Amino acid sequence: MPVTIEDVALRAGVSTATVSRALRGLPHVSAATRAQVARIALDLGYVPSKSATNLATGRTHTVGVVTPHVARWFFAQAIEAVEGELREQGYDVLLLVLPPGTEVDRPPFDPEELRQRVDAVAVLTVPLTGTELDALRRLRLPIVFVGGSVPGLMSVRIDDIAVGRLATEHLLSLGHRRIAHINGDPYGPLNFTAPVDRRAGWLSAMRAAGVEVDPQLDVPGFFTVEGGRQAMRQLLALDEPPTAVFAAGDEMAFGALAEAREAGVHVPGELSIVGVDDHDMSALWGLTTVRQPVREQGRRAAALLLQALLPTAASSRPAEHVLLEVELVARSSTASPRTETTVTESLPL
């Protein structure tokens, strides 16, 4: 039913090979023939069959994007960026959302099913088991991790230890000592470096400042608004609540912020909060945060794949690792502890 290359060939009075060459801009085609073929293809509405092309060339012109979520800020941003870059270069994007849950209780992800469908894969901080990673490697496809890194595979991410340190140092410099940390899932996946590193940064900064860390101040928030809320509730219930909180993600910070206010705890008068991301709504909340360039990470990841897909690309170079800069954005959710200044509404909200 669809228009095939043969239809075009017949109509143009040439062979299918010539049509193929003409349409793809290959050399060895007279300008006249090329123009003629192009015209006919156009008004016949000819579109090459992807499957046939793939079968013949072995390349799918499709990149798989594996992600655990699409609705969360980081992932949505990253997907949008990756898709844009890829589509611009003529690649299709196959979206693969891994069912939620840790790698233990979700259905196993079988990278093999990607084998015949994509030329490369971008993995957005998905917690994968060692088995899955091995299978992924066995595909021998260009693979890039975004927001995390795995030995031997390309990656684009930020220095999450620096993130934790930056946030914590900001609070320390304001005079805080009792600084809590709301992180991801303590029983979560192993191959998910961001939360672990951010915590490490927090600990490192605390230690460097000679501050003892109370284990009670290290609570899980699961990277969700609601999780952040619960975490904050837990912290406020302590005999000696923190004067400052470092939340490993803005969404958790929002929850924490809301919970604090609801509990009548004034931010930043009685409690300072720092997040990570610089979410679209962080400014609205007046949230101090460590900004990470998510879209940039997406773009860079796509670029790495594209480059690895180039015919000239040697398939066995050392995997590239791109580390992007982060930056502390100070807003109104942080201040020095126990200031005796008038507690006016310093927050916009």
Next chain:
Amino acid sequence: MPVTIEDVALRAGVSTATVSRALRGLPHVSAATRAQVARIALDLGYVPSKSATNLATGRTHTVGVVTPHVARWFFAQAIEAVEGELREQGYDVLLLVLPPGTEVDRPPFDPEELRQRVDAVAVLTVPLTGTELDALRRLRLPIVFVGGSVPGLMSVRIDDIAVGRLATEHLLSLGHRRIAHINGDPYGPLNFTAPVDRRAGWLSAMRAAGVEVDPQLDVPGFFTVEGGRQAMRQLLALDEPPTAVFAAGDEMAFGALAEAREAGVHVPGELSIVGVDDHDMSALWGLTTVRQPVREQGRRAAALLLQALLPTAASSRPAEHVLLEVELVARSSTASPRTETTVTESLPL
């Protein structure tokens, strides 16, 4: 390089035809042969080539999802839902993000490029030109619109007029008369019914209540946080500002809320605000809103496509239109105007 059906056939000592039948559960294969083949396929790690299958059957087992954004709440939710449902049924999802901008200034979308790649298409309230729509129809593929509807094509959406009416009536019933409306883009696309309908609902409710509508109270917010903020600024600058605002989307409502508070206008004491969506963060903001079941819309849309893809499906039935229910969720951003009751902090934030 990949394992082909022939490798399996050779190893099993049968023909490729038998392998094909055995693996796909077709009849006319002895139980023994079937088991044998299955085992060998498994330990050879055989995965049928999608392209080859497609070429042979004419079906791609892929559904295209066309969306203008992935990072905005509605779209992210819908994409996640559609993807989940589709993948569960063995379909791949090809993500196609249409560059931002109205259909006038973005690069034209050529549905033809989908022809050889997908079996069906889900369009998420993307503003399409008539030309694009026609081209889409010409594909003669099952097509479903989510969040909007187009004559002759399937759709899943909510009654946006009812949405506008519901929100407005809530405000009217509280005693408001000067009710503003923050909508989408006045110069925006035509085939994008949601904003138009929501406004119509607002007007209709106002008229039904015998309230005159001041054109100055109808301002654009572009469905973004920042747009909502600007809109609110504009409204507050009026000689006679509104006592209530109906924002056509929660993200705009957030912006409006923040702007109002920043301007020192107490919500809901001096100003009531209603949104639409019931965004994940609406509860945090205490935002009264008209909830719409986005994920459900995504699931239903996927189901419609799946059903139309069934071999038994007659290709020329009338297009199905699914209309889902909405519901007003009253929170703390709305109250009666000019109440003289103590203005305590009634909002959590």
Next chain:
DNA sequence: CTGTTAGCGCGTTCAG
């Protein structure tokens, strides 16, 4: 510069 000939990997008749 162009046409011919082979496949790419699978599904699908049609014979056995």
Next chain:
DNA sequence: CTGAACGCGCTAACAG
């Protein structure tokens, strides 16, 4: 119940 043979639409040698 099973196999041989052909075709899906296109690209890639290889001739001319």
